[in-house]
Amino acid sequence: KQSGLTALDYGFVNTASTRSAITYIDGNEGILRYRGYPIEQLAQNSTYLEVAWLLIYGELPTADELGAFDERIRRHTLLHEDLKRFFSALPHTAHPMSVLSSAVSALSTYYEDTSDPENPDHVEMTTMRLLAKLPVIAAYAHKKSVGQAFLYPDNSLSFVDNFLRLNFGNLAEPYEIDPTLSKALDRLLILHEDHEQNASTSTVRLVGSTGANLYASISAGINALYGPLHGGANEAVLQMLARIQDSGESVAKFVERVKNKEDGVKLMGFGHRVYKNYDPRAKLVKESADAVLAGLGVNDPLLDLAKELEQIALEDDYFKERRLYPNVDFYTGVIYKAMGFPTRMFTVLFAIGRLPGWIAHWREMNADPATKIGRPQQLYTGAGERQFPQR
Numbered sequence: 001k002q003s004g005l006t007a008l009d010y011g012f013v014n015t016a017s018t019r020s021a022i023t024y025i026d027g028n029e030g031i032l033r034y035r036g037y038p039i040e041q042l043a044q045n046s047t048y049l050e051v052a053w054l055l056i057y058g059e060l061p062t063a064d065e066l067g068a069f070d071e072r073i074r075r076h077t078l079l080h081e082d083l084k085r086f087f088s089a090l091p092h093t094a095h096p097m098s099v100l101s102s103a104v105s106a107l108s109t110y111y112e113d114t115s116d117p118e119n120p121d122h123v124e125m126t127t128m129r130l131l132a133k134l135p136v137i138a139a140y141a142h143k144k145s146v147g148q149a150f151l152y153p154d155n156s157l158s159f160v161d162n163f164l165r166l167n168f169g170n171l172a173e174p175y176e177i178d179p180t181l182s183k184a185l186d187r188l189l190i191l192h193e194d195h196e197q198n199a200s201t202s203t204v205r206l207v208g209s210t211g212a213n214l215y216a217s218i219s220a221g222i223n224a225l226y227g228p229l230h231g232g233a234n235e236a237v238l239q240m241l242a243r244i245q246d247s248g249e250s251v252a253k254f255v256e257r258v259k260n261k262e263d264g265v266k267l268m269g270f271g272h273r274v275y276k277n278y279d280p281r282a283k284l285v286k287e288s289a290d291a292v293l294a295g296l297g298v299n300d301p302l303l304d305l306a307k308e309l310e311q312i313a314l315e316d317d318y319f320k321e322r323r324l325y326p327n328v329d330f331y332t333g334v335i336y337k338a339m340g341f342p343t344r345m346f347t348v349l350f351a352i353g354r355l356p357g358w359i360a361h362w363r364e365m366n367a368d369p370a371t372k373i374g375r376p377q378q379l380y381t382g383a384g385e386r387q388f389p390q391r
């Protein structure tokens with residue numbers, strides 16, 4: 001027995017790493033609440049920025065507080081001009097998630113004297129900068145990938161409209177705001193804002209626990225989100241649906257291959273570590289998929305394919321026994337596609353959504369006197385002591 005080692009827990013299935021007052025999940029009942037407010041009510045009545053304030057500061061903002069917060073974020077949208085050259089140094093084929101995490105890391109180099117994690121004013125300033133600049137970096141990663149000119153932010157626009165214009169506007173003509181699009185995107189972002197100790201949030205906390213600043217911690221969180229078992233699943237779902245469509249394989253045949261674990265193929269967008277019942281976010285996304293596509297005048301056979309896949313899986317014993325249900329990533333891709341985002345931008349949208357949650361957790365961790373550097377143990381399985389050969 002190794003001294004001090006109490007339990008082995010692959011994937012932290014049974015180990016709580018912290019106390020937290022931010023988000024409550026009951027996976028058996030399919031309940032998700034931010035600071036006590038049910039996700040359904042927030043998605044229906046609130047906005048991304050209001051929920052960001054709620055997560056970060058703990059209470060809903062007053063109208064004045066929200067106005068000042070919005071104003072402050074608008075003032076920080078510009079990127080340093082030199083940072084534009086960072087984008088030109090990358091290949092146009094670069095995955096936007098790699099661009100995003102690298103750019104956030106690079107961002108810290110411009111603000112080294114105002115990013116001390118121990119200084120509350122610096123933390124506040126960094127919070128505003130990240131919330132304001134991440135969408136701009138994301139849009140530039142998109143523009144770069146399609147070979148179009150970057151636009152400067154228009155701070156007369158709301159957070160979401162500014163982001164949409166930066167992605168879909170161009171220098172030649174004015175950008176027309178589509179309220180259906182803005183509302184739908186704002187709602188999707190709310191659904192992604194926090195999810196307690198998921199892999200990327202735990203990464204943000206772990207990196208932050210070393211005393212690293214918020215930029216470094218968020219950049220690490222973006223990298224953790226990139227993987228297909230986490231945020232990258234929304235991209236993987238669309239690729240999976242497109243592959244089924246292109247191959248002409250029947251949905252039932254594909255499900256059989258998943259059940260047989262053929263080549264490790266999984267039903268992407270299904271299953272969750274915590275939800276053993278329908279993911280409440282997936283329910284909301286599914287509800288809006290039809291409405292959003294109709295509102296945008298898009299008819300996508302991939303939505304029908306997704307519904308057929310869900311139906312077959314939900315009735316199948318393999319999925320029932322393992323309590324596998326659609327998660328938040330199952331239907332979002334179809335909506336993002338209808339909005340005009342390329343598949344490789346999907347996880348970037350997740351990152352923008354999750355940013356307030358990451359910041360809230362980093363700040364909660366830093367303010368908690370019980371916080372210690374994160375340092376998991378291991379069970380050593382290697383060789384015993386041996387002697388280096390005499391030569």
Ligand code: CMC
Pocket residue numbers: 011198228229230231232233258265266267268269270271272273274322324327328329
């Ligand atoms: N398709 C087929 N089988 C699955 C799936 C799936 N999507 N998910 C889990 N299983 C099976 C798994 O093979 C295992 O079977 P068995 O008992 O025969 O070995 C059983 O269900 C339990 O799964 P697990 O891998 O032990 O579960 P986990 O809690 O470690 O993993 C998960 C959770 C989300 C990584 C996993 O369900 C998965 O890989 N899903 C697909 C990827 C995905 O959609 N990820 C997004 C998660 S939600 C949003 C987010 O966090 O970004």
